[in-house]
Amino acid sequence: MDSKKEETLRRGPWLEEEDERLVKFVTLLGERRWDSLARVSGLKRSGKSCRLRWMNYLNPNLKRGRMTQEEEIIILQLHALWGNKWSRIARRLPGRTDNDIKNYWRTHFRKKEEAQNYGKIIDWGGHAREELLRTYKETEVARTRTVSQDHGFDGITNEFNQRNMENGKEPNGGFYERESFGVMNSPYENRISDWISEISTDQSEANLLEDHSSSSSENNININSGSWWFQETRDFGEFLCSLWS
DNA sequence: AATGGCCCCAACCGCCGTTTC
DNA sequence: AGAAACGGCGGTTGGGGCCAT
Numbered sequence: 001m002d003s004k005k006e007e008t009l010r011r012g013p014w015l016e017e018e019d020e021r022l023v024k025f026v027t028l029l030g031e032r033r034w035d036s037l038a039r040v041s042g043l044k045r046s047g048k049s050c051r052l053r054w055m056n057y058l059n060p061n062l063k064r065g066r067m068t069q070e071e072e073i074i075i076l077q078l079h080a081l082w083g084n085k086w087s088r089i090a091r092r093l094p095g096r097t098d099n100d101i102k103n104y105w106r107t108h109f110r111k112k113e114e115a116q117n118y119g120k121i122i123d124w125g126g127h128a129r130e131e132l133l134r135t136y137k138e139t140e141v142a143r144t145r146t147v148s149q150d151h152g153f154d155g156i157t158n159e160f161n162q163r164n165m166e167n168g169k170e171p172n173g174g175f176y177e178r179e180s181f182g183v184m185n186s187p188y189e190n191r192i193s194d195w196i197s198e199i200s201t202d203q204s205e206a207n208l209l210e211d212h213s214s215s216s217s218e219n220n221i222n223i224n225s226g227s228w229w230f231q232e233t234r235d236f237g238e239f240l241c242s243l244w245s
Numbered sequence: 246a247a248t249g250g251c252c253c254c255a256a257c258c259g260c261c262g263t264t265t266c
Numbered sequence: 267a268g269a270a271a272c273g274g275c276g277g278t279t280g281g282g283g284c285c286a287t
């Protein structure tokens with residue numbers, strides 16, 4: 001990008017007419033060749049900026065509004081396994097972008113992650129999957145499964161929201177408030193949790209040890225090593241669907 | 246009413262891997 | 267084969283809105 005060209009490029013918030021123009025040209029030319037699309041459209045924006053605007057805001061497939069409880073759980077679990085692989089996590093949440101998830105994580109969980117309890121879930125440490133699974137199951141799943149069976153997830157959600165509303169809180173309030181209320185998992189979540197447990201158990205200990213020894217220092221465990229039990233080649237979406245059905 | 250803190254989210258940046266020429 | 271262009275990703279910033287003090 002030469003400096004002369006850069007001078008003429010607009011930055012900052014997008015105007016409505018810019019959005020309209022971008023949508024028009026993406027519809028016409030497709031979601032590719034962003035630099036040429038930016039040139040052809042006459043938008044005084046970089047291709048990168050156009051792509052970002054489309055991907056994170058204008059794309060009609062995007063989901064709006066707050067994260068659902070199920071999405072929260074998925075984010076938590078996948079982040080515990082993969083770390084800050086936002087785009088990878090986003091691929092498991094249709095309609096959500098990596099930016100959405102990144103922002104959501106930062107505002108909702110990062111501080112809690114730094115706090116004492118949550119850190120235990122994230123820190124696989126030398127105990128690897130057992131710690132994650134034990135902590136998760138003991139504190140969340142086991143306690144809430146009963147509630148889930150009694151009322152069904154929708155019922156719980158409604159009850160939870162109603163309770164929060166009565167207390168003057170927003171319907172889809174903070175994670176830990178929800179946790180303390182004992183609402184953590186839908187059938188979806190239970191299946192994911194079971195799935196994690198199942199796959200974790202099935203993995204050979206040799207793979208686990210090998211991966212941890214290669215990717216982790218003594219005091220600084222790389223949580224991305226969670227990939228030892230999950231390969232990208234497997235279509236996670238399909239697998240989740242099978243769990244759901 | 247003013248102020249500060251927090252939440253939310255759009256947008257940018259720099260880096261890096263991939264694709265194209 | 268190598269350079270340039272492109273696209274994707276994760277980190278960061280900044281502004282608007284809301285709320286408590």
